[in-house]
Amino acid sequence: MRRTHRPSPLTLHQLQELVDHVATQLESRPCDHTTRHAEAWCRARGLNVRATLNWLKTRGGWCDCEVWLNVL
Numbered sequence: 001m002r003r004t005h006r007p008s009p010l011t012l013h014q015l016q017e018l019v020d021h022v023a024t025q026l027e028s029r030p031c032d033h034t035t036r037h038a039e040a041w042c043r044a045r046g047l048n049v050r051a052t053l054n055w056l057k058t059r060g061g062w063c064d065c066e067v068w069l070n071v072l
Contacts, residue, residue, distance in 0.1 A: 006058055009051045015072065018042075022068045031065035038067050 008015065018041050025037040035053055038061070042049045053061075060070030 006055055009048060009055050014045075014047075019068055019072050022064050026064060026068060031063055033063045035061070035064055035067065037064045 010018065018038060021041045022037045029037070035056070038056065039049055039053065042052050056062075056067055056071055061067035
């Protein structure tokens with residue numbers, strides 16, 4: 001998959017927090033092939049969910065387990 005060069009809507013600190021949150025959630029709630037944990041994290045912080053999810057997809061984050069494994 002070709003990655004597009006698009007600036008991150010998150011700071012590096014926010015991105016680390018997001019990945020950590022998703023990893024913690026996946027310990028008790030396995031990936032259901034959605035980005036529900038990432039979406040909930042964005043909504044709780046008042047971030048632009050659509051822009052963030054679109055950016056995560058360009059980095060290989062098509063579902064929560066891929067956000068955890070591929071994005072950083």
